[in-house]
Amino acid sequence: MSENNIETNPIIEQESKLRTFKKPLIIFWSVFLIGVLLVILFFAGVSNGTFGFMPSFEELENPDNSLATEVYTVDGNLIGKFYFENRSFVEYPDLSSFLVDALIATEDVRFNDHSGIDIRGLGRVAIGLVTGNRSAGGGSTISQQLAKMLFPRESFEKKFDIVFRKFREWVIAVKLERSYTKEEIMTMYFNKFDFLNLAVGIKSAANVYFNTTPDSLRVEQAAMLVGMAKNPSYFNPLRRPELTLDRRNVVLSQMVKYDYLSEMEFDSLKNIPLEIDFQKVDHKRGMAPYFREYLRASFTANKPLRNQYPSYAYQQFHKDSLEWESNPFYGWCNKNVKVDGTPYNIYTDGLKIYTTLDSRMQRYAEEAVVEHLGLDLQMAFNREKENHKNPPFSDDLTDEDVAQNIETSMRRSERYRVLKKNGMSMDSIRLVFKDPTKMKIFTWKGERDTILSPNDSMLYMKGFLRAGFMSMEPQTGEVRAYVGGPNFEHFMYDMVNVGKRQVGSVIKPFLYTLAMKEGLSPCDRVPNIPQTFILPDGSPWTAKNSTDARSGEMVTLKWGLAHSVNYISGWVLKQTTPESVVEMAHKMGIISEIDPVPSIFLGTSEITVYEMVGAYSTFVNKGVYIKPSFITKVEDHKGNLLAQSVPRKREVMDERTAYLMTNLLEGVVQRGTGVRLRFTYGLNNPIGGKTGTTQNQSDGWFMGITPELVSGVWVGAEDRSVHFEGIRLGQGANMALPIWALYMQKVYADKSLGLTQGDFEKPRGVSINLDCDDDSNTNELIESENDDFF
Incomplete structure (x- = not known):
C-alpha cells in the first residue's frame, strides 16, 4: 500500500479528528468535575467547620438564646422581667398574620418555595453587581438572616473572611431548613431580632413600641417593625421617626406588590402616623418594683455563710439561714439544676414566675401610699418644719448632731465608696460633697433638674417620709x-x-x-x-x-x-x-x-x-x-412545671x-x-x-x-x-x-x-x-x- 493511500485513509483521518476533539472535551469535563468536586469539598469543609465556626447538630436543634424571666401576677398580668436581653418567646399562632406577610413581602418573597438559598435572588444580586444597579435588592433569605442572628461568631478583618462567612450562612440556612419547618423558622426570626431600646424579640417590641402583644398588632404597626429589620439603628422610631415612617410605607407598598394588601388599603394606611406608645424598659419603674427586686434577690441568693456577714449582722445571717432551710424559693436558682447539670439562671433561662400579687390590689396599694404621703402627710410635715432651726431634723438635735448625721450618710454613699477606692483623701472627698453639681431630685410632682451639692441633696432626701405596706x-x-x-x-x-x-x-x-x-x-x-x-x-x-x-x-x-x-x-x-x-x-x-x-x-x-x-x-x-x-409556681419557657x-x-x-x-x-x-x-x-x-x-x-x-x-x-x-x-x-x-x-x-x-x-x-x-x-x-x-x- 502506498504512502499516499495511508495518508488519505478516511478511517485514520476520522480517528485523528476524534482524538483532537476528545482532548478538550476531556479537559473540560475534568475541570468541571474537579470544580464540582472542589465545590463539594469546599462546602463539606464549610459544613465541618474547616473554614470557621459551624454549629453542631445539637446547637442547630437547640440554639442558644438568652431569654428573659417573666414575672406574672395571680390575675395573669406581666409585671416585670429579669434579663441580660429583654427577650420573651412567642409561638407562631401568637404572631399577627400582618407580621408574617410583611416580612415575606419585604425580605424573602419566595420564602415558602426555597430550601434556604434563593437562586433567583442570588442571580438578581449578581446582575446588580455587574450592572452597578444597587436597587436590584439583596439575596439573603429569611433563613440566612436567621443563621446570621443565631450564630454571630467572630469579627472579620479580611474580605475573604467575609466571603467565607457568607458561605457558612448558606450552609447554616440549609441546615436550618432541614431541621425546622417554615413556621418555626419564621417564629425564630421574630423571637431573635433585636428591635433596639431593650426590645429584643417581637413580644418585647410590640410592648415597648405599641404597648400591645404580637397577635394584636395592626398592619401598619407590623409594617413598621418589619421595616426596622433592614437597619434598626437607622430606622429607629424614637430617633428618626420620619425615616421610619418612610420605611414603613415601603413595606406596605411591598405588601401591595405581592397581593397582601390592596391599593385602596395602602392609600389609607400610608397616611397614618407612627403613633408610638413607647413603654420604657426600666426595672426601677413599673408595677411592684420593690417586690420584683426582693424576688430577684431571693431567687439568686447563695447559701448563707457566717463569714460572709459582718460581725454585727448576726440577725440578718440568722434570717437568711432560716429562709435557705425553710423556703424552697429562697436561692431557688442555686438549689435547682437543669437537665445539663448547670444551675438555673434567672437572667437567661426564660423562667416564668407566677406570683401571688394581684395587679388590681397592688395598684390600689401603690396609689394609697402616694395619695396619703404625697398629697397630705408630707405637706403637713413640711409646714411643721418651716420655722425649725435644722429642718428636717427635730429641734432636739444640735448643729453638731446634724453635721455628724450628714457625715455618716456621706460615708455610706456609693459616691464616697468610689472616691475612697480611687485613693482620694478625706479632705478632698469632703470638698467633693460640698461642690454643687447637676442632678435630678425627687419631688411628689415628678423629677426635677437642679443644682445641689451631694451634702445638700442628702439633707433634702432625708426630709421625705416613707412607707411600707403589705396585704x-x-x-x-x-x-x-x-x-x-x-x-x-x-x-x-x-x-x-x-x-x-x-x-x-x-x-x-x-x-x-x-x-x-x-x-x-x-x-x-x-x-x-x-x-x-x-x-x-x-x-x-x-x-x-x-x-x-x-x-x-x-x-x-x-x-x-x-x-x-x-x-x-x-x-x-x-x-x-x-x-x-x-x-x-x-x-x-x-x-x-x-x-x-x-x-x-x-x-x-x-x-x-x-x-x-x-x-x-x-x-x-x-x-x-x-x-x-x-x-404560686415556676415554669420553664416551654410551660413545664418546675x-x-x-x-x-x-x-x-x-x-x-x-x-x-x-x-x-x-x-x-x-x-x-x-x-x-x-x-x-x-x-x-x-x-x-x-x-x-x-x-x-x-x-x-x-x-x-x-x-x-x-x-x-x-x-x-x-x-x-x-x-x-x-x-x-x-x-x-x-x-x-x-x-x-x-x-x-x-x-x-x-x-x-x-x-x-x-x-x-x-x-x-x-x-x-x-x-x-x-x-x-x-x-x-x-x-x-x-x-x-x-
Whole structure:
C-alpha cells in the first residue's frame, strides 16, 4: 500500500479528528468535575467547620438564646422581667398574620418555595453587581438572616473572611431548613431580632413600641417593625421617626406588590402616623418594683455563710439561714439544676414566675401610699418644719448632731465608696460633697433638674417620709400587695421585708393573746392603775399613760387595748412573763430579736412589716400561723412545671383564743385609736386593727384585719431624728392608718375582686359575752396613743 493511500485513509483521518476533539472535551469535563468536586469539598469543609465556626447538630436543634424571666401576677398580668436581653418567646399562632406577610413581602418573597438559598435572588444580586444597579435588592433569605442572628461568631478583618462567612450562612440556612419547618423558622426570626431600646424579640417590641402583644398588632404597626429589620439603628422610631415612617410605607407598598394588601388599603394606611406608645424598659419603674427586686434577690441568693456577714449582722445571717432551710424559693436558682447539670439562671433561662400579687390590689396599694404621703402627710410635715432651726431634723438635735448625721450618710454613699477606692483623701472627698453639681431630685410632682451639692441633696432626701405596706389573704398566706416605699428609683430601701423599725403598740396583741389563752376574756375588768416592775439592777420601772382617762377605775381588757393603755398592758404582763410574750411572738412568725424585758409592750423592738402582717393573720386564720408566700409556681419557657408553692403553717392557739383576739382588735376600730376608719373613711364593715406610735413619733404603724385580708402599714423617715414634733400628727392613727383606709376603700369599690365584707367567723361552742358595758356606755373617744410614755 502506498504512502499516499495511508495518508488519505478516511478511517485514520476520522480517528485523528476524534482524538483532537476528545482532548478538550476531556479537559473540560475534568475541570468541571474537579470544580464540582472542589465545590463539594469546599462546602463539606464549610459544613465541618474547616473554614470557621459551624454549629453542631445539637446547637442547630437547640440554639442558644438568652431569654428573659417573666414575672406574672395571680390575675395573669406581666409585671416585670429579669434579663441580660429583654427577650420573651412567642409561638407562631401568637404572631399577627400582618407580621408574617410583611416580612415575606419585604425580605424573602419566595420564602415558602426555597430550601434556604434563593437562586433567583442570588442571580438578581449578581446582575446588580455587574450592572452597578444597587436597587436590584439583596439575596439573603429569611433563613440566612436567621443563621446570621443565631450564630454571630467572630469579627472579620479580611474580605475573604467575609466571603467565607457568607458561605457558612448558606450552609447554616440549609441546615436550618432541614431541621425546622417554615413556621418555626419564621417564629425564630421574630423571637431573635433585636428591635433596639431593650426590645429584643417581637413580644418585647410590640410592648415597648405599641404597648400591645404580637397577635394584636395592626398592619401598619407590623409594617413598621418589619421595616426596622433592614437597619434598626437607622430606622429607629424614637430617633428618626420620619425615616421610619418612610420605611414603613415601603413595606406596605411591598405588601401591595405581592397581593397582601390592596391599593385602596395602602392609600389609607400610608397616611397614618407612627403613633408610638413607647413603654420604657426600666426595672426601677413599673408595677411592684420593690417586690420584683426582693424576688430577684431571693431567687439568686447563695447559701448563707457566717463569714460572709459582718460581725454585727448576726440577725440578718440568722434570717437568711432560716429562709435557705425553710423556703424552697429562697436561692431557688442555686438549689435547682437543669437537665445539663448547670444551675438555673434567672437572667437567661426564660423562667416564668407566677406570683401571688394581684395587679388590681397592688395598684390600689401603690396609689394609697402616694395619695396619703404625697398629697397630705408630707405637706403637713413640711409646714411643721418651716420655722425649725435644722429642718428636717427635730429641734432636739444640735448643729453638731446634724453635721455628724450628714457625715455618716456621706460615708455610706456609693459616691464616697468610689472616691475612697480611687485613693482620694478625706479632705478632698469632703470638698467633693460640698461642690454643687447637676442632678435630678425627687419631688411628689415628678423629677426635677437642679443644682445641689451631694451634702445638700442628702439633707433634702432625708426630709421625705416613707412607707411600707403589705396585704395578704390570711387563709392562704398569699400576699396580694407589696409596697416597699414611695418611689423605688429614689428610695430603694425596702421597708416591707428588709427594713426594720420599732413597732410601738402593735406588739401589744401578742401580750393580750396570752391573757385570752389563759382563760381571760375581752370584757374582764382590771384596775387602771400604775404597774411597777423591778428591773434586774433592782430599780423600779413604771410605764406611764398619756392621759388620766378612767384612771383608778376598773376597766375591761377590751377598753384597755382599744385605747392602748399602758397601765392595762402592765397588768396583763404581770399575769405572765416577758419571756412568754417573746415565745408567743416567735410562734406567730416573728423572727426578729425581741428583748424579754418589762417594757416589751412599749414596742421598742425592731420588726418588719412582713413579719407583723404574717403574725396578725394568725388571729383571722383561727389560730393557725401561715407563712406569707409570694409565689404560686415556676415554669420553664416551654410551660413545664418546675416548682409549686406549698403552704407552711402551724397551729399557735385554739380557735377560741383567736376569735377573742379578733374581738379585742375590733374594739380598737369601734371606739379606740382606730375609730377614724368609721368616721373619716366610712368603713363600717367588720374590721379589727391596732395603731402603734414609737417614742418621739419616729414611727407610725397600723395593722388592720378583715375576714378576707390582713394588711400592715409603717410610716416614718430614714432617720429617727426626722419626725413630727407632736402626737396629733405623729401618731400611727394619722401617719399610717389612712394608707390602710384608702387601700381598703379602693379594694371594696372594685367588685371584680369579690370581697364579701362579711363578719369574722365565730367558732362553735364559744358563748362568751363580748358586749362590754363600759365600751358601749362611755362617751369617751381617745385616739391618742400611749406608746411613747416611759
